[in-house]
Amino acid sequence: MDKFCAWLHENMPGRYYLQEPMKNHTSFHIGGPADLLVMPKDVEELRQLLLCISLEKLPLTILGNGSNILVKDNGVRGVVIKLGNALRKVECNGNFIVADAGVSLAAVANKAASFNLTGLEFAVGIPGSLGGAVFMNAGAYDGEMKNVVKSVTVMYIKDGSxxxxxxxxxxFGYRHSAIQAMDCVITEINMKLVSGKPEAIKQKMADFTDSRVTKQPLDLPNAGSMFKRPHGYYAGTLIEEAGLKGYTVGGAQVSEKHAGFVVNIGNATASDVLQLMKDVQDRVYEYSRVHLEPEVRVIGD
Ligand SMILES: Cc1cc2nc3c(=O)[nH]c(=O)nc-3n(C[C@H](O)[C@H](O)[C@H](O)COP(=O)(O)OP(=O)(O)OC[C@H]3O[C@@H](n4cnc5c(N)ncnc54)[C@H](O)[C@@H]3O)c2cc1C
Structure with missing residues (x-):
């Protein structure tokens, strides 16, 4: 690690942080320190970084916008690469949008709308990066990333190719993509959309935004839906039926507004959230014999 820190000091001054609290980089506002958090400025710097990390055999975690992760209280060992502050180019060419992985999904949805392209309206309120959205096959309402992604450029961790x-x-499947089993970083995404009517696109985006504001606990830190939708059910309904709306462990609570969300009501730890998740899974199974599988990805020690 010392050799790697010396390399960073020389090559990436001001773009790496030692013992950086991950709660500053997650929508849950939860998580202990990363040994090292690094923000490459472009794809070439990312490549150099990956080569060094692989040479030094350091553990590596890729972070988009941190909106679908729970980082444990002892933090993350090794290196966390955060892409969101760089890799932010978005270009529109006819019906195609080519964008960097670090750009926000909402920005891409708005860009599409500004070029009268339809197909990304569903993405307007999802607070992730484009790379994270492809990795998770993010989706909502009538859409998912699967429907628009033509191709992605990935960079392999082992050799930077x-x-x-x-x-x-x-x-692509429900909250699934092949990238989840590949040791690589998504760097660029090519999407194909369809020409649409500007008023209809605007209206759809406004309706989806209204629906989120009305139904979701956007005033408290959270990581979106805590559990995947079990086949034939809604996780939120099962949790509510099991009498768990408002159920609290420490600073973590099943949202009073939408039982599918867990919210941080003040200084929640990852242990609080994990205990709450287990209690919810047990009680829902007891009540309805359905097993809830986490959608949020848990990382760290
Ligand atoms: C209020 C709220 C509402 C939400 N609503 C929705 C919704 O409607 N639909 C939905 O699907 N999700 C929703 N989410 C969850 C989340 O926003 C999405 O899963 C989003 O796609 C995650 O993107 P991210 O950049 O934040 O990824 P992160 O949380 O940073 O990372 C998620 C995973 O992706 C990996 N990853 C990220 N970027 C890359 C990359 N460039 N290359 C390789 N791996 C990468 C990470 O290693 C990690 O395993 C919501 C979350 C919140 C807080």
Whole structure:
């Protein structure tokens, strides 16, 4: 690690942080320190970084916008690479949008709308990066990333080499993509949209935004839906039926507004959230014999 820190000091001054609290980088506002958090300024710097990390055999975690993760209280060992502050280019060419992985999904949805392109309206209120959205196959209402991704460029962690993979080969499914089993970083995404009517696009985006504001606990830190939707059910309804709306462990609470969300009502620890998740899973199983599987990804020690 010392050798790596010396390399960072020389090559990336001002773009790395030692013992950086991850609660500053997650929508849950929870998480202990990362040994090292690094923010590469562009793809070339990312490549150099990956080569060094792989040479030094350091553990590596990739972070988008931190809106679908729970970081444990002892933090993350090794290196966390945060892409959101760089890799932010978005270009529109006819019906195609090519964008960097670090750009916010909402910004891409707005860009599409400004070019009268339809297909990304669903994404307007999802607070992730574009790379994180592809990794998770994020979706809402009538859409998911699967429907618009033509191809992605990935960079392999082991040697920094890049490859373009077609969307149809990414095995997209419900909150699933093949990238989840690959040791790589998504760097660029090519999306194909359809020409639409500006008023209809605007209206759809406004309706989706209204629906989120009305139904979701956006005033408290959270990480979106805590559990995946079980086949034939809604996680929030099952949790509510089990009498768990408002159920609290420490600073973590099943949202009073939407039982599918867990909110941080003040200084929640990851242990609080994990205990609450286990209690919810047990009680829902007891009540309805359905097993809830986490959607939020848990990382760290
Ligand atoms: C209020 C709220 C509402 C939400 N609503 C929705 C919703 O409607 N639909 C939905 O699907 N999700 C929703 N989410 C969850 C979340 O926003 C999405 O899953 C989003 O796509 C995560 O993106 P991110 O950049 O924050 O990823 P992160 O949380 O940073 O990371 C998630 C995973 O992706 C990996 N990853 C991120 N970027 C890359 C990359 N460039 N290359 C390789 N791996 C990468 C990370 O390693 C991690 O395993 C919501 C969250 C919140 C807080």
């Amino acid at each position: 890049s490859k373009v993979i077609k969307g149809k080969n990414l095995d």
